[in-house]
Amino acid sequence: MTGFSANLGFLWADLPLPDAIRAAHRAGFDAVECHWPYDFDPAAVKAALDETGLAMLGLNTNRGKPGENGLSALPGREVEARAEIDRAIAYARAIGCGAIHVMAGYGKGAVADAIFIGNLTYACQTAPELTILIEPLNRYDAPGYFLAGTAQAADLMIKAHQPNLRLMFDCYHLQIMEGDLSRRLEKLLPLIGHVQIAAVPDRGPPDHGEVDYRHIVGVLRDLGWDRPLGAEYKPSGPTDASLGWLDLLRAV
Numbered sequence: 001m002t003g004f005s006a007n008l009g010f011l012w013a014d015l016p017l018p019d020a021i022r023a024a025h026r027a028g029f030d031a032v033e034c035h036w037p038y039d040f041d042p043a044a045v046k047a048a049l050d051e052t053g054l055a056m057l058g059l060n061t062n063r064g065k066p067g068e069n070g071l072s073a074l075p076g077r078e079v080e081a082r083a084e085i086d087r088a089i090a091y092a093r094a095i096g097c098g099a100i101h102v103m104a105g106y107g108k109g110a111v112a113d114a115i116f117i118g119n120l121t122y123a124c125q126t127a128p129e130l131t132i133l134i135e136p137l138n139r140y141d142a143p144g145y146f147l148a149g150t151a152q153a154a155d156l157m158i159k160a161h162q163p164n165l166r167l168m169f170d171c172y173h174l175q176i177m178e179g180d181l182s183r184r185l186e187k188l189l190p191l192i193g194h195v196q197i198a199a200v201p202d203r204g205p206p207d208h209g210e211v212d213y214r215h216i217v218g219v220l221r222d223l224g225w226d227r228p229l230g231a232e233y234k235p236s237g238p239t240d241a242s243l244g245w246l247d248l249l250r251a252v
């Protein structure tokens with residue numbers, strides 16, 4: 001049966017992270033993931049993970065100054081970008097989290113490409129035991145974000161040539177940018193480190209909109225994908241009232 005990871009950047013985002021972990025456990029999630037956990041004491045986060053038995057699958061590097069969306073592809077910001085990578089690695093190690101999404105920021109062109117590859121290589125080699133993720137974001141939510149498609153991501157991964165560098169396949173962003181999700185999942189499977197889901201286009205629970213996730217869950221299962229899918233959607237009210245989709249997708 002397919003498992004699901006609650007993305008606590010959006011689900012139970014009104015609770016302190018340790019309590020959000022407990023809420024995800026009560027709701028029956030198989031794992032959790034987050035965006036930016038840095039305001040919370042890693043010991044308290046680890047205690048909640050140990051208490052519930054849930055794994056924290058991933059966290060993000062910090063985004064930088066207000067209005068920025070990551071630093072790792074930005075010329076002249078390498079020192080800060082690597083400090084944020086170091087901070088993310090230390091936090092991930094402290095709580096036993098397996099993956100870090102290194103956020104690129106609003107760069108472009110060959111210079112940004114080279115800088116991003118350098119910073120990704122640094123992250124991969126500093127923490128060879130962790131998976132380092134890169135994630136294409138859609139042009140509506142993040143106009144100008146450096147990484148905007150799977151071909152670009154695959155090209156970066158070939159150039160960086162690091163065994164622990166993987167693609168975050170966020171079905172929400174990639175349906176908007178590229179579509180053809182079933183064939184794309186099949187083709188890119190060896191590059192994928194984590195899969196996320198949300199309704200398109202409203203980023204609500206994955207039970208409506210233009211993607212039928214019953215089909216996508218079946219495709220992934222048939223491809224042999226056996227890791228929890230990240231529920232990274234924005235509930236329109238209390239998270240506990242938004243979870244009808246869980247039984248629907250578990251039944252696939």
Ligand SMILES: O=C(O)[C@H](O)C(=O)CO
Binds near residue numbers: 035060101135170196
């Ligand atoms: O927004 C997303 O899809 C991401 O997964 C993220 O980590 C924050 O931008």
Ligand SMILES: [Mg+2]
Binds near residue numbers: 170196232
């Ligand atoms: Mg995502």
